[in-house]
Each structure stands twice: as structure tokens, then as C-alpha cells.
Amino acid sequence: MAAKSELTIPVSISAGIHIGVIVILALGVDFSDKPKPIPQASAPAVQAVVVDQQKVAEHVERLKAQKREAARKEKARQDDADRRVREARKEREREQAQIKKLEQQRKQKEIETRNANDAAKAAQLKQKQEKEKAARAEADRKQKDKERKASEEAAKKAADKRKAEEAAAKKAADERKRKAEAERKRKAEEQARRQQEQMMQDALAAEQVALSQTRNKQVTSEVDRYTSMIIATIARNVRQEESMRGKSCKVLVRLAKDGFVTTNRIIEGDPALCTATQSAIQRLQKLPVSSEPAVYEKLKELNIIYRPSFN
Structure with a gap:
């Protein structure tokens, strides 16, 4: 290319x-039908034409x-x-x-390397086969020797086992007797322990009942005392009127641990008396309450029934 x-x-x-030369020659030639007479050229003109043609x-x-x-x-x-x-x-x-x-x-x-490798492998295989044959022969010999020793050992173990079983049977009989005696003593001791524990539990239960009854009486007494104090406190602050004589009002009161009234709600009763009772509680804001937890638990929510007394 x-x-x-x-x-x-x-x-x-x-x-x-070449094309340029042909064009130049063509321009110098007149192709008209009637050739014009060629004027007589002077010597210088002829010489110029000859020179031009020579240059071309x-x-x-x-x-x-x-x-x-x-x-x-x-x-x-x-x-x-x-x-x-x-x-x-x-x-x-x-x-x-x-x-x-x-x-x-x-x-x-x-090819030469492969042939050499094949020959080496064949030699190794033959050597391996010979070693395996010798190993199998040695293994057979060891197995037979092992079986013989195992037979002798089995006979010895059977004799030892028989002796051991006889000794074990005697020991087991003695152990059963010992365990039976020990179990009899354990059951007797267990029975005595249970009876003693039952007696102690009964005594503790009786004591607990007595203490509980005493405690309940104390708590009930304190609750009654504080309830009376609460009603008396409310009564001192109720603005009584003669129209309230013989009437009552039931009010739900909830108390905080410091005696602060958190709930003051009318349940039922004479409207005028209930309104006066509720107003008195609101003015008081706090009512007597025990610091004893068991007593407070029974006082923290009370349904107070107030009946005004007239002298």
C-alpha cells in the first residue's frame, strides 16, 4: 500500500x-476554419518563437x-x-x-522422563507390594500370638471373675444387712425428728395465733380510738343547727400517712348536715392518724358516719 x-x-x-504543455501549445494554435495569412515575421520574432519551443x-x-x-x-x-x-x-x-x-x-x-517415571513407579510398586506381603505375614503372626494370649487371659479372667463374684455376693449380703439395720435406725430417728418438729410447729402456731389475736385486738383498739378522735375533731368544727337534730351523714375520707385529707366525698345523708360536715373536713385539711403501719392501713380509707349531739 x-x-x-x-x-x-x-x-x-x-x-x-504534460497537460500544462499541451494547453500551452493549444493556446498558440488557431483552429478557425479559414487560416489567416501568416504575416512575414521579422527575425527577432522568429528567434523568440524558436527559443520558447526550445524551453518547452x-x-x-x-x-x-x-x-x-x-x-x-x-x-x-x-x-x-x-x-x-x-x-x-x-x-x-x-x-x-x-x-x-x-x-x-x-x-x-x-517421553524419556515418562518412561523413567514409569520405571520408577513400577519399582516402587514392587517394593510396596513386597513390604505389604511382609507386613501381612507379620500381622498374621501377631494376630495368632494375640489370640493365644487372649485365650489364656480369658481363662484367667473367668477364674478371677468367679472368685470376685463369690466375694461380691458375700459382701452384698453383708451390705444388705448393714443397710437394712441403718435404714431401720434412720426411719426411727426420722419419725422421732418429725414428731419433735410437729410439736414445735404446733407450739409456734399456737403462739402465733395468740400473738396475732393480741395484735389484732391492739390494732382494732387503736383504729377505734383514732376513729373516735377523727369524728370528735370533725364534730368540733361542724357548724350545727337545730334542724340537724336526729340526722346523720356518711362521708368517705382518704388520708395520707401524715393525716392530710386526699379525698372528701359525701356518700349519703341529710344534705344540710353533709354539706356542713364536708366543709368542716375541708377547713381542717388534716385529721388525726396513727404512725403505726397496721393501724394506718385500716385508717387510710374510712366511711365516717357523723351524727351531731345536742346538750
Whole structure:
């Protein structure tokens, strides 16, 4: 492709020059039907025409020489390219021949190595088989010796076992007797312990009942005392009227641990008396309460029934 491109440029130049010469000659020629008479040219004019034609011829010869030189160079370049191609082909053929030779040598080496490996494996296999045969013979001998010893050991163990079983049977009988006696003593002791524990539990329960009853009486007494104090406190602060005589009011009161009234709600009763009772509690804000937890638990929520008394 490069050679063709190099040849095209000179040929194009030559063709352009030829076309230019032809155009110049054509412009100097008259193609009219009736040729005009040629005037007699003077000597200087004829000489000028001859000189111009000589320059054109020289120019044409130069162009031809340039074309021949370009063709010669192109042929030389093409010959050199062909020579390099032939040399490269020969070099490639030499390399391929060398590669082929090396490949043949490599394959031969592989065959020789494989044969050597096969021979070594065969020798190793034979040696292994001989070792295995010797090992099997030794194993058979050891197995027979083991079986003989095992038979002798089994006979000895059987005798020892029989003696041990007889001794164990005697020991077991003695142990059963000992355990039976120990169990009888344990049951007797357990029975005595349980009876003693039951007696202690009964005594503790009786004592607990007595203490509980005493405690309940004390708590009930304190609750009654504080309830009376609460009702008396409320009564002192109720604004009584004669119309309240013989009437009552039931009020729900909830108390905090310090006696502060958290709930003051009318449940039932005479409206006027209930209103006066509720107002008195609101003015008081706090009522008497015990610091004893058991007493407070029964006082923290009371349904108070207030009946005014008149002297």
C-alpha cells in the first residue's frame, strides 16, 4: 500500500506537467476554419518563437527525466522491500524450523522422563507390594500370638471373675444387712425428728395465733380510738343547727400517712348536715392518724358516719 502511494505522487506530477504543455501549445494554435495569412515575421520574432519551443522541449525532457528517476527510485524501493520480505520469510522459516526442532527435542525428553517415571513407579510398586506381603505375614503372626494370649487371659479372667463374684455376693449380703439395720435406725430417728418438729410447729402456731389475736385486738383498739378522735375533731368544727337534730351523714375520707385529707366525698345523708360536715373536713385539711403501719392501713380509707349531739 505504501509503495503504491509513493509511485502515485510522481506520476500525478508528470501527468500535470504534460497537460500544462499541451494547453500551452493549444493556446498558440488557431483552429478557425479559414487560416489567416501568416504575416512575414521579422527575425527577432522568429528567434523568440524558436527559443520558447526550445524551453518547452527542455522542460518536457526534464519532466521525463524526473519521471524516469522517480520510476527508478520506486523500482529500487520495491526491490529493497521485496528483498526484506524474502529475508524475513527465510528468517521466519529458520525460526520455525528451530522451534520445530526444539519441540521435537522437548517431546523426546517428555517421553524419556515418562518412561523413567514409569520405571520408577513400577519399582516402587514392587517394593510396596513386597513390604505389604511382609507386613501381612507379620500381622498374621501377631494376630495368632494375640489370640493365644487372649485365650489364656480369658481363662484367667473367668477364674478371677468367679472368685470376685463369690466375694461380691458375700459382701452384698453383708451390705444388705448393714443397710437394712441403718435404714431401720434412720426411719426411727426420722419419725422421732418429725414428731419433735410437729410439736414445735404446733407450739409456734399456737403462739402465733395468740400473738396475732393480741395484735389484732391492739390494732382494732387503736383504729377505734383514732376513729373516735377523727369524728370528735370533725364534730368540733361542724357548724350545727337545730334542724340537724336526729340526722346523720356518711362521708368517705382518704388520708395520707401524715393525716392530710386526699379525698372528701359525701356518700349519703341529710344534705344540710353533709354539706356542713364536708366543709368542716375541708377547713381542717388534716385529721388525726396513727404512725403505726397496721393501724394506718385500716385508717387510710374510712366511711365516717357523723351524727351531731345536742346538750
